[in-house]
Amino acid sequence: MVTDRVRVVIADDHARMRGRIREALEGGGCEVCAEGAEAEEAVALALAHRPDVVLLDIHMPGSGIRAAREITSALPETPVVMLTHSAEDDDLFDSLRAGASGYLLKDSDPELLADSLRSVLRGEGAMHPRLVARIVDEFRAPPRRRFGRPSPAAAKLSGREWEVMQLLAEGLSTDAVAGRLFLSPSTVRVHVSTVLRKLRVKDRESAFRLLRGE
Incomplete structure (x- = not known):
């Protein structure tokens, strides 16, 4: 009551x-x-x-x-x-x-x-x-589908981290991703660093491959 x-x-x-x-x-x-x-x-x-x-x-x-x-x-x-x-x-x-x-x-x-x-x-x-x-938006567009192939690595990322990596994988620059997501470029870089640490890889390309399930 x-x-x-x-x-x-x-x-x-x-x-x-x-x-x-x-x-x-x-x-x-x-x-x-x-x-x-x-x-x-x-x-x-x-x-x-x-x-x-x-x-x-x-x-x-x-x-x-x-x-x-x-x-x-x-x-x-x-x-x-x-x-x-x-x-x-x-x-x-x-x-x-x-x-x-x-x-x-x-x-x-x-x-x-x-x-x-x-x-x-x-x-x-x-x-x-x-x-x-x-x-x-989080429920209408489940982020773990956006790379087109399910991956065990996806479970380690937050929705925002996944979104940042997806846009970078599409070829957008850090500044462009920041503008698209209404973030600062430094925040985008922090997300990328966190993803690399979570996936235990040294660069973005290695992260992209893991997230594609390659």
Whole structure:
């Protein structure tokens, strides 16, 4: 049953941000029962207070995604919502895989935060509007089909990593891939480096061959 007085645990390593979040939640009729600054503390507070919702930053020490995974495993009836500056696909999809019931951006209207958490408690989920299309695209075009041949190497890559490699394999430059995916060139290079490490190869061509199943 959803009540107006939603009890929330907040975890964010920036004290000023926690203050703004608390103010927004309390202004919306929620009760902040505890605050933490890193992942291990967030898990401990969730277990101790058994709140209605846990609100986590992704990039706090220890990883908010790891905290989400541990909290949803230990407290499956307690929804976790990520509140972050990151709009990166990897963070979004990794959060959902970890069991998060919502993914909100810190530049959202703070007056809507409390109602977003109530939506989660009603089973509706909470998602920043501009991220919904990315989730739809992920399911409409499963990335592991795009090289045209199934490969065991595909299972090691995130959706975004696969998309970057597909575009590079088609002959696009790093800058062109960045423009196509609305990323910075440095982010594209980081994705490529991560793929090479995951596949244990030294160059892109070797990665392409593995991903084609050659």
